[in-house]
Amino acid sequence: MHFGERIRELRESQGLLQRQLAASLEIDTPMFSKIERGERKAKREQVELLASLLHANLSDLLRIWLADQIIDLVKDEPQASEALKTALKEIKKDEH
Known part of the structure; x- marks a missing residue:
């Protein structure tokens, strides 16, 4: 699910x-x-405010928002999957 879809779902349900x-x-x-x-990306501050306004889990909204940004950045790259695997390894190293 993309960020915009989730926002619309939350908005309509309320x-x-x-x-x-x-x-x-x-x-x-x-x-x-x-x-x-x-068609337009929300800013991080807007994501945080939307989480509050929609009584949504901020961590979940940020995860979806960030995933959309990553997808937009790498979707047309032939090495996208391998680059993401490499990035994930680096992130996991930094977490320890």
Whole structure:
């Protein structure tokens, strides 16, 4: 699931309108609509605020948001899978 899809799912399940969340994020409704459709990327601060507004788990939203960014960065690279494996090894080394 992509970030925008998750935001739309949460918003609709709570009966909120795009314009309500857009106002809270201090952006216009068309821009919020683009975030939901995946045509525009939300900023990290917006993700954090959306988690609060939608009573969602911040860690889950950040994970989905970050995954979307990584996919956008590497999706057209022939070595994407191998690069991600290498990056994961480095991340795991740094965690210990």
